[in-house]
Amino acid sequence: QLIINQSPAVVFLVRDEEGWPVEYITDNIRQFGYETSDFNSYNLKFTDIIHPDDLDSVVTEAYLKCQNSAAEFVQEYRIVSKLGEHRWTNVRTWVKRNREDTITHFQGIILDITERREAEEKLKESENFLRERVKELTCLYGLSKLFEKPGASIDEIIQGTLVLIPPAMQFPEVICTRIIFNEKEYKTVNFKETKWEITRKSKFDGKLIEIQVYYLEENLFLKEELSLIHEIVNRLKSIIEYKIILEELVRKEKLATIGTLIGSIGHELRNPLGVISNSVYFLNHKIKKKEEKVEKHLNILQKEVDKASKFISSLLDFIRIRTPSFKEGDINKAIENVVKELVIPENISLERNLDVELPRIQFDLSQMKQVFHNLILNAIQAMPDGGILEIQTLSREDFIYIRIKDSGIGISEGDFDKIFEPLFTTKVIGIGLGLTIVKDILEKHNGTVEAMGNIGGGTIFILKLPLKEGEL
Template identity: 30%
Template sequence: MALLEMWERFELQFLENISDGFIAFDRHWNVISVNTKGCRLLFCNREDLIGKSIYERFPAYNESAFYKKLHAAWESNKEVNFAEYASELQTWFEVKAFPTLEGLAVLFRNVTEQRQKETVEKQYYRSLFLQHPDAVYAMDLEGNYRTVNPSTERIIGYSRAELQNRNFRSHVFSEDLPKVVHFFEEAARGTAQRFEARILKKSGEPVDLLITHVPIIVDGAIVGVYGIAKDITKQKETEQALRLSEKALAQSQRIAGIGYWEVDFQARVSKWSEETFRIFGLEPAQGPVSLEWIMAQVHPEDRERVKQELQKAENGHPLRLEYRIIRSDGEERVVRSQRELAHYQPESRKMFGVIQDVTEQKRTEQLLIESQKRYQSLMTYNSDGVAAMNLDGSYLEVNPAFERMTGYKREELQQMTYRQLVRPEEAEQTSVIWDTLVREAVPFTISQQLLHKNGQSFEVNTHNIPIIVGDEVTGYFTISRDTSQQKRMDEILRQSDKLAAVGQLAAAVAHEVRNPLTSLKGFTQLLQHEFPDANQSYFDIMKGELERIELISGELLVLAKPKPERFELRSVNQVLHEVVTLLESQANMSNVEVVLSLEPTLPPIFCDENQLKQVFVNIMKNGIEAMQDGGKLTISTRRHHHHLFIAFQDEGCGISKEKLERIGEPFFTTKEKGTGLGMMITQKIVQHHKGTLEVESQQGRGTTVKVSLPIDGM
């Protein structure tokens, strides 16, 4: 089958299997290709699009921003990415357009549902901001208010317009101002703060606040400070009232929102304090209320449970019960009742206790639960190893990635400290660094060698973040990334560059040494015949030394010859993935798209992983460098009988037939600054693996390099 036909079939299969819609235009904006996904997203049949002008098919968008951006991609000959709302289809599309030889290719994806979710999420956060009972506000780095919620206006007494661009320093108590400024500056430097302070309302009334300041970070930079201020004036007053006298108890209950009640089971009535009536949304009354009426206020879904618990309490069991009530105004609240039995008389049993409206507390708890779930998700699904440690370096919590990285189970790590994972020769130095930086209570990053449970060491880069509770550092979060593999890949590249340099030097040395060496050998033989009476051992020594020099210069040429060192069972697909990751940035800089078409069920082969990586690196770099104007590098794998086949197909300039026949010769290269050793080394490595390497190329059409490796081992 012709290579072009194979490529067209591969291209058609590839376009049908991608998750995005695809459509291609010629230079006259006629549709020349569209995949099934694209037809579905455009609500059209393929026959309605192929060969048709896109302007005629969708005339409503002729002057839209969508077409202007497509024109921009064509005119600038550069890829463009944007999101566009198609009003005719009532659909949001995420679009990527890039020029081709024929015209323009467009990938697009329906992101309507995602957009809708983002809109809902923004509304959620806005609702939380507007409805939050505490003051929520944002300030710039100078301390000027930028935006405030209604609770801020209520708590401080200033309107939103009055607070706009007003500095927080203007209404802080003078005695508290230095402390508040300090905590603000700490938050502006990136450390969250929590503290108490007093302010003056617009009316001159003092307010005690519990304030939390956190940095506002946009694109990695701190641009301001968020604040959440809870009015704790009543709480302060309650604490003061409790300290003053027993007489203030009733008032303190009122401030705290705690009501008192007493139940007479014999009379089937309950006596309430004033606050209990208020919790139920009623005006205080003098007489008792019946138990039947109380049960009628309980939420229908909780009513049976409350009856059962009340019966248990009647039989002598103390209880702590949370349930919902429906007040007379229809509002649903959550209350908590705590009660115990008291036997006043043998024939009379009564129960007394307190009731508290915990609706806001439950809402806060729900927010905390959701926050905990987000934290747990971050821990569980993070690909990096995440651990929480106390200030002594003992592990409190670890995620699955950290378990895999170290080889220890979570339960084992919770009995260990980080010092037990550090190599013995580095333990003392690491302890000094840890103790010093922990005392400073700042984030820090270190690179170190850790020990796996199996005894092998690996290098990690660890970012340490302080855990701050109540303005105090109680521990550290650590985020660790295994950098061993990356360093091995970097070493392969360095070795490849060194090998090329050595080969180039070897060529120069061999060229400069061998010519005069030939002359010396000839004159030595001539002198030996010319002076037969001279000591012949001298001539033998000279010839031996000259032959040794010739041998050394010959060995210079094979300094870069690869020698397998460690053969193990390895997945070719995995090796390819790692090499593609390594060269991804170089490909992006060269505007080269790397496409992988790997057969998923390939068996592992017996090979030297590092040498295979060198082979794939050399071939990929050649392919990328051959596409100076960008293009697509397709890498595919497949199995045929007892061999694996790996193909690298580029869209570069190609190689002429005359030069193609010399590929692999020492010091022959098609690149301006090449050494000609890369492909020679590559061929040697493949041969050591009992494989074959073939190169097919057409000028102007690109090059395909095919590598065949045996499955059954060496």
């Protein structure tokens, strides 16, 4: 008895009656704050010291074991000490039966395992913490690999980031994500807005990048998850910013090289073309009576010389884009003048939606007319079988927007990132400088140009110009 009372193991004997009345319990029950006298006259029953949240499962499990003819069983549950503390215990119980095989008593040993359980919980928490941090680091590492991928476009990087986010969250199976960049949305397949969400934003050069993460069912975001999304949006912003700067540097180097080449070729070609043109002129005046066949070929020759000269002039225009000469003017009027100068086929319906209250702004008239000419001509050429050409202007906040929309053959999704590059073209005729010139002029006006697909077919070009010169 002395050995038992000095050991951590509490021995008990309870009757199989309601509440499990205690017939015997060792003095070392004091480690839980109780005295053996507390259980005298059954004032305190054994079930009274079991934690209320554990009681039902403890009793149910005990009788299930008995139904399966178990002679003994082990359970782990909490005991409430006399001071109200919750102590985890390991309880080994033996079933006592009479000759009729009816359960009469439960006899057992209680061991306090609170320290072990707390250590296990801390270990489990540490493992979960480390597991979540590994997931987060994997996400950030994946983002770095996207950045390092040769030739990866901004679209590809954003799509890749979209895929990386859910696995980095605590419950990836009920996570969906949306990324918005420059008013374009990227979503996971299962995307759905809910009330359980976090949003992080970052802005640079007037461009907004926004990451939204939603739980599809009720969950709270960990503070580490909030920090991760904040880190992702900042890293993604830096990557996109770097990509834009790098692409612009490459583009400008390409433009400089092309400009030098065009200047040289233009000079070399104009001289022989001038000689050919003069020779045709001489022959036309020297030969008064020409055979029909000779006259036909001289006319063809002159037309081709004129076409080549015009082509060279357009090339030279590209390298002559000067610094804009800003004067206050009416954008609507500039558009109307270009429309009058162009021949719009009868099978194309022109719809104007020009804001009559559009503010006057500072711009170079000849350069902006060239921009509108290039874009409207492209729209016409994109609708060989006819269609609808829409031109819209409006002002919003500190900017004027010009929207040119066609219902033509459209641009393939993979080409949108390339259409403003020098020498890129999808046309049979043309060398791919028209949109490059448009972009260059807009940038010289501190504006932007963006192309996007039109629902139902066709293309939309959106031009953005500051109301005040020099602002963006």
